[in-house]
Amino acid sequence: MEMPATSEMASTQDAPSEASGGDVIIQTQNLTKVYRDFWGRQKVRALKALDLEVRRGEIFGLLGPNGSGKTTTMKLLLGLLFPTSGQALVFGKDATDVSKNERIGYLPEESYLYRFLNAEETLDFYGRLFDMPAALRRQRIDELIESVNLGWARRRQLKEYSKGMARRIGLAQALINDPDLIMLDEPTTGLDPIGTREMKDLILRLRDQGKTVLMCSHLLADVQDVCDRIAILYQGELKELGRVDRLLTVQDVTQIQARGLSLEAQDEIKTVIQRHQGTLMSMNNPTSTLEELFLNIVRDSEARPGRRAQEKQ
Amino acid sequence: MVLEREILPFLVWLLPRVDSDGVLQLGALLLVLLIAAALLVASLFIAYLRMIIVQGPGEGFYAVAKSVATAVTKDFPNTSWRRIGAMTKLAILESLRRRVLIVFFVFALLLLFAGWFLDPASDHPARLYISFVLTSTERLMLAMAILLSTFSLPNDIKNRTIYTVMTKPVRASEVVLGRALGFCAVNSVLLLLMGVISYGFVVRGLSHTHTIDPDELEMLVDAEGGQVLSGRTSFDVGHRHDLTLGPDGIGRTGRRMDHEHQVWVEGEGENRRYRVGPPEGALVARVPIYGSLQFMDRTGRPGEGISVGKEWTYRQYIEGGSLASGVWTFRGLDQRQFPDYIPLEMNLSVFRTYKADIVSPVAGTITLKNPTTGLTSEALPFGAQEFVVYTHPIPRALKAVTAEGTLIDVDLFEDLVDQQGDLEVWIGCSDAAQYFGMAQPDVYIRGQEGSFAWNFAKAYLGIWLQMIIITFFGVMFSTFLTGAVAMFATAIVYTVGLFREFILKLVGGELDGGGPLEALLRIVFQKNVQIDLDMGPVIDRAVPVFDQLLLFFLWVAAIVFPDFSEFNTSRFVAYGFNISGNMLLQHFLVTVAFVIGLSIYGYFFLKTREIAA
Numbered sequence: 012m013e014m015p016a017t018s019e020m021a022s023t024q025d026a027p028s029e030a031s032g033g034d035v036i037i038q039t040q041n042l043t044k045v046y047r048d049f050w051g052r053q054k055v056r057a058l059k060a061l062d063l064e065v066r067r068g069e070i071f072g073l074l075g076p077n078g079s080g081k082t083t084t085m086k087l088l089l090g091l092l093f094p095t096s097g098q099a100l101v102f103g104k105d106a107t108d109v110s111k112n113e114r115i116g117y118l119p120e121e122s123y124l125y126r127f128l129n130a131e132e133t134l135d136f137y138g139r140l141f142d143m144p145a146a147l148r149r150q151r152i153d154e155l156i157e158s159v160n161l162g163w164a165r166r167r168q169l170k171e172y173s174k175g176m177a178r179r180i181g182l183a184q185a186l187i188n189d190p191d192l193i194m195l196d197e198p199t200t201g202l203d204p205i206g207t208r209e210m211k212d213l214i215l216r217l218r219d220q221g222k223t224v225l226m227c228s229h230l231l232a233d234v235q236d237v238c239d240r241i242a243i244l245y246q247g248e249l250k251e252l253g254r255v256d257r258l259l260t261v262q263d264v265t266q267i268q269a270r271g272l273s274l275e276a277q278d279e280i281k282t283v284i285q286r287h288q289g290t291l292m293s294m295n296n297p298t299s300t301l302e303e304l305f306l307n308i309v310r311d312s313e314a315r316p317g318r319r320a321q322e323k324q
Numbered sequence: 325m326v327l328e329r330e331i332l333p334f335l336v337w338l339l340p341r342v343d344s345d346g347v348l349q350l351g352a353l354l355l356v357l358l359i360a361a362a363l364l365v366a367s368l369f370i371a372y373l374r375m376i377i378v379q380g381p382g383e384g385f386y387a388v389a390k391s392v393a394t395a396v397t398k399d400f401p402n403t404s405w406r407r408i409g410a411m412t413k414l415a416i417l418e419s420l421r422r423r424v425l426i427v428f429f430v431f432a433l434l435l436l437f438a439g440w441f442l443d444p445a446s447d448h449p450a451r452l453y454i455s456f457v458l459t460s461t462e463r464l465m466l467a468m469a470i471l472l473s474t475f476s477l478p479n480d481i482k483n484r485t486i487y488t489v490m491t492k493p494v495r496a497s498e499v500v501l502g503r504a505l506g507f508c509a510v511n512s513v514l515l516l517l518m519g520v521i522s523y524g525f526v527v528r529g530l531s532h533t534h535t536i537d538p539d540e541l542e543m544l545v546d547a548e549g550g551q552v553l554s555g556r557t558s559f560d561v562g563h564r565h566d567l568t569l570g571p572d573g574i575g576r577t578g579r580r581m582d583h584e585h586q587v588w589v590e591g592e593g594e595n596r597r598y599r600v601g602p603p604e605g606a607l608v609a610r611v612p613i614y615g616s617l618q619f620m621d622r623t624g625r626p627g628e629g630i631s632v633g634k635e636w637t638y639r640q641y642i643e644g645g646s647l648a649s650g651v652w653t654f655r656g657l658d659q660r661q662f663p664d665y666i667p668l669e670m671n672l673s674v675f676r677t678y679k680a681d682i683v684s685p686v687a688g689t690i691t692l693k694n695p696t697t698g699l700t701s702e703a704l705p706f707g708a709q710e711f712v713v714y715t716h717p718i719p720r721a722l723k724a725v726t727a728e729g730t731l732i733d734v735d736l737f738e739d740l741v742d743q744q745g746d747l748e749v750w751i752g753c754s755d756a757a758q759y760f761g762m763a764q765p766d767v768y769i770r771g772q773e774g775s776f777a778w779n780f781a782k783a784y785l786g787i788w789l790q791m792i793i794i795t796f797f798g799v800m801f802s803t804f805l806t807g808a809v810a811m812f813a814t815a816i817v818y819t820v821g822l823f824r825e826f827i828l829k830l831v832g833g834e835l836d837g838g839g840p841l842e843a844l845l846r847i848v849f850q851k852n853v854q855i856d857l858d859m860g861p862v863i864d865r866a867v868p869v870f871d872q873l874l875l876f877f878l879w880v881a882a883i884v885f886p887d888f889s890e891f892n893t894s895r896f897v898a899y900g901f902n903i904s905g906n907m908l909l910q911h912f913l914v915t916v917a918f919v920i921g922l923s924i925y926g927y928f929f930l931k932t933r934e935i936a937a
Binding site: 046086089090091092093108109110112113115117119121123124125127128132136137139140141142181184188 | 417
């Protein structure tokens with residue numbers, strides 16, 4: 012998927028005011044969400060005092076098993092839910108402030124689009140919601156439909172679309188306003204391997220264009236491939252936060268790579284590499300996979316509930 | 325035609341006034357402002373109570389204040405017509421793709437079958453046809469409005485398509501307004517289509533003609549010695565007319581079933597043919613000039629009319645063979661409008677205490693009086709029958725009775741209508757022991773004729789305004805209720821609005837049988853409304869208390885919800901009366917007030933709703 016270069020946007024896009032924390036695009040402070048029933052009784056504490064910062068130009072991943080609070084976090088940031096306590100700021104504005112949406116693009120977990128509209132009508136509808144003039148809408152619609160390779164199906168109603176096609180038109184609507192912040196909920200769900208690769212390339216390209224991406228995903232390999240920083244949530248609590256490369260580095264293990272050793276020599280290598288004139292190729296700490304890290308955190312959280320994360324830089 | 329509530333002039337309706345009983349009436353403007361203020365206070369209080377439970381008194385107050393401030397300072401001023409247009413277009417496309425136009429075909433089918441059952445040979449076929457099309461259009465359209473408006477937003481929330489909308493810079497007010505306008509647009513097109521085919525159905529359904537058999541015509545000589553042909557038409561569509569053809573070969577039929585025909589002769593000798601024109605007078609739009617009614621009792625002094633024991637107290641009765649009369653005072657009459665005569669029309673109720681000859685009219689008299697000089701015309705006799713509109717053209721040349729009791733020639737406008745254009749019309753009953761029932765709208769001067777087609781369109785405007793109100797109610801309810809519940813709530817609003825007068829009477833204690841619970845118990849235990857409930861001391865005390873509570877809510881609902889019966893102007897068209905622009909303007913302003921109020925409520929309900937909860 013070849014995304015169009017930044018187009019000139021409506022006046023609201025021209026001079027974005029800087030977020031009140033310098034380069035901080037998203038900031039949550041003590042963000043808590045408790046779901047209650049009709050009578051006001053507490054049902055679930057979905058998010059517990061989340062403190063988070065997402066900075067301009069980074070790809071930030073929210074990870075966690077089902078029910079960990081990552082989708083709740085995203086919905087709170089979008090203003091679809093209201094916090095029970097604490098605060099969520101996006102571009103320095105309260106998350107319930109509608110005007111913040113002018114600079115946000117949102118791709119929901121599933122393609123929650125109007126199935127009776129066709130691709131053109133869909134993008135035109137969302138373009139109008141951004142108050143985009145007709146000429147600019149037409150230009151963006153053409154660009155986006157081509158970029159998601161749906162030119163051949165632009166007049167077909169979405170109810171006739173496959174899941175992958177619906178996902179692509181969903182992505183196009185998320186980008187209709189050339190947003191500064193893109194929130195992607197499970198962006199690779201429903202995509203085939205090629206589509207997944209294209210989606211990951213797109214995310215990286217958006218980052219390269221200076222945009223900020225917040226995504227949550229179950230697919231750890233995808234997160235590992237594209238995210239600069241991640242937050243791992245478990246049962247509504249933040250368990251791990253930091254740069255992906257740092258989080259995946261195993262600090263207390265040294266890894267040595269060597270070449271030209273006989274089988275015998277390899278047996279003794281742990282004690283006397285140099286005595287056998289082997290060439291030391293590298294010596295560093297090995298990295299684990301995100302999957303291992305994730306499972307370790309889940310196991311640790313179950314064994315020691317309540318432990319909270321410190322950001323690892 | 326029955327007009328239980330006087331149609332007030334626009335400014336009188338709008339502004340505070342003291343009515344004829346000396347009671348201060350607030351007027352529509354003040355009433356709306358008061359209701360709005362009361363609703364505002366009540367809504368803020370309820371919102372605050374809710375937020376106290378969720379966030380405590382301090383935070384709760386801040387949250388409510390912030391919501392109001394955001395609405396006033398940010399959301400309302402930044403409303404975008406392009407976003408509203410987007411939501412409107414979406415609603416239209418959604419409606420079309422849900423194939424709402426099928427309703428139009430249902431309506432067309434209904435009219436096709438109606439042709440089998442509507443009897444054009446009835447006494448008042450125009451009333452029958454017009455009432456049918458207008459009532460069926462109204463019911464179908466309002467049902468349509470309820471269904472369309474109440475399910476759309478809840479479906480969006482259920483399907484989560486709303487997520488992709490509310491994460492755009494769209495205000496809740498724009499969603500509410502856009503949706504409602506979209507549904508109104510779709511329904512308006514449907515209504516227009518229904519209106520066009522209804523009009524065609526009525527005009528075609530009532531269209532007929534007759535033939536004349538020359539052998540049935542009889543030659544007569546008129547007072548001036550001219551040869552006049554008299555006879556009757558053929559029997560078609562359940563009736564025939566008497567007819568008279570003048571010496572010039574042109575004539576008219578007598579009036580039957582609310583219409584008459586023009587008759588003329590074509591050709592000479594063997595080619596001589598008698599032609600009958602289309603029905604005339606069935607589809608009319610009279611513009612009545614109403615007067616104010618004052619009763620004179622049987623001694624001739626100002627007083628009240630008599631009750632003849634009918635529960636419906638709309639009309640009061642005057643006794644025949646006495647000095648009792650109904651006096652209508654018409655104001656501002658202008659002889660330029662009535663150069664030849666004043667067309668007085670009346671539709672009096674007749675109450676007979678003996679029924680020797682049920683067909684013969686009951687005799688009455690019309691007397692005209694100058695309200696300033698007291699000069700009175702001689703009595704003009706007429707006969708009145710139940711359900712018959714009696715037309716009496718009052719000629720310019722009349723005889724009047726002087727103070728000395730002599731008869732003099734007078735001119736209607738010169739002598740009996742005073743300088744201000746006022747005229748008193750006294751109507752009395754001549755037959756002893758018979759009674760005339762009268763209400764103010766029963767006697768009127770027929771002013772200029774309005775266009776029936778335009779009057780028909782105005783009735784559709786009344787339905788259109790109701791549809792708009794219902795749609796906005798539906799959308800407003802759907803911002804916080806599920807589709808089925810929103811539909812139910814909107815239907816309740818319509819029902820309460822339709823029975824508003826009844827509810828106000830019930831609350832005012834004018835009806836026997838107690839409140840809703842007491843009435844239910846009476847039905848279940850078969851106790852008629854005249855006897856005590858008598859179900860033990862606890863129930864006897866508890867039921868009225870519970871009913872008072874229910875009646876309070878019903879009273880609030882009846883005051884706040886629109887009076888849909890007032891919007892229904894089909895009876896005006898059916899009875900051939902012009903729907904006044906004044907009344908339409910009043911209905912239009914009421915609709916605007918509801919649209920604004922319901923949009924604001926819809927905005928707050930949607931804005932404060934956790935869409936993803």
